[in-house]
Amino acid sequence: MAIPRITVLVSGRGSNLSALIEAERNGLLGGTVSAVMCNRADAPAVAIAAAHGIATTLVEHRRFADRGAFEAALGAAIDASDPQLIVLAGFMRVLGAAFVGRYEGRMLNIHPSLLPSFPGLDTHRRALAAGVRVHGCTVHFVTADVDHGPIVMQGALAVHDADDEAALAARVLALEHQLLPAAVRAFCERRLVIAGERVRVIDGVVPATALVVPLSAAAADLISPV
Numbered sequence: 001m002a003i004p005r006i007t008v009l010v011s012g013r014g015s016n017l018s019a020l021i022e023a024e025r026n027g028l029l030g031g032t033v034s035a036v037m038c039n040r041a042d043a044p045a046v047a048i049a050a051a052h053g054i055a056t057t058l059v060e061h062r063r064f065a066d067r068g069a070f071e072a073a074l075g076a077a078i079d080a081s082d083p084q085l086i087v088l089a090g091f092m093r094v095l096g097a098a099f100v101g102r103y104e105g106r107m108l109n110i111h112p113s114l115l116p117s118f119p120g121l122d123t124h125r126r127a128l129a130a131g132v133r134v135h136g137c138t139v140h141f142v143t144a145d146v147d148h149g150p151i152v153m154q155g156a157l158a159v160h161d162a163d164d165e166a167a168l169a170a171r172v173l174a175l176e177h178q179l180l181p182a183a184v185r186a187f188c189e190r191r192l193v194i195a196g197e198r199v200r201v202i203d204g205v206v207p208a209t210a211l212v213v214p215l216s217a218a219a220a221d222l223i224s225p226v
């Protein structure tokens with residue numbers, strides 16, 4: 001069977017893109033990052049893709065009259081890259097229902113909170129303001145409802161008393177870099193089964209750090225003493 005082709009959509013820093021590329025290099029992705037799409041010419045992620053010889057297509061939203069025109073161009077670029085999987089890795093544009101519907105069941109997003117808590121922006125600041133003791137990140141299938149699709153995997157960690165937004169963001173980001181490649185690998189290996197709002201992960205491989213769900217019974221003990 002041909003190795004699954006993955007198109008990654010980015011808008012900024014590109015650290016999750018780097019994590020995917022790194023996992024592929026180490027034989028841990030189960031697919032190949034064959035194309036990158038970016039909506040901002042100045043995004044550091046563009047240079048990361050270039051440094052690895054990955055074809056990057058710039059589709060700058062500000063050059064289009066409206067969201068429909070932007071999404072038509074983005075969709076054409078994605079389809080030309082012929083992916084089995086599309087990954088939103090820090091892609092900062094809301095995508096419309098028709099667009100999302102075209103890629104139903106094969107578009108993943110990484111979000112920096114334990115959904116359904118804190119959809120949207122400024123998740124770490126809001127988590128601290130709410131006083132939660134457990135925070136983390138989520139990989140989910142993309143649906144028209146922003147930050148709400150079926151959850152594939154979640155990574156959780158304890159919030160420390162001394163945490164500020166930057167410290168918490170850094171720890172969650174490190175967790176994202178484990179979680180996203182693990183979820184992509186499960187997709188590429190056809191180990192994700194969507195059943196309504198729930199996703200079953202067959203033979204889930206649990207990354208070593210923090211608490212990643214699905215988890216083993218032993219790891220569940222980690223969650224109590226925060």
Ligand code: GRF
Nearest residue numbers: 013014015016090110111112
């Ligand atoms: C990550 O925190 C991701 O969860 C969110 O946007 C951020 C992107 O960071 N959707 P990077 O560009 O991958 O470094």
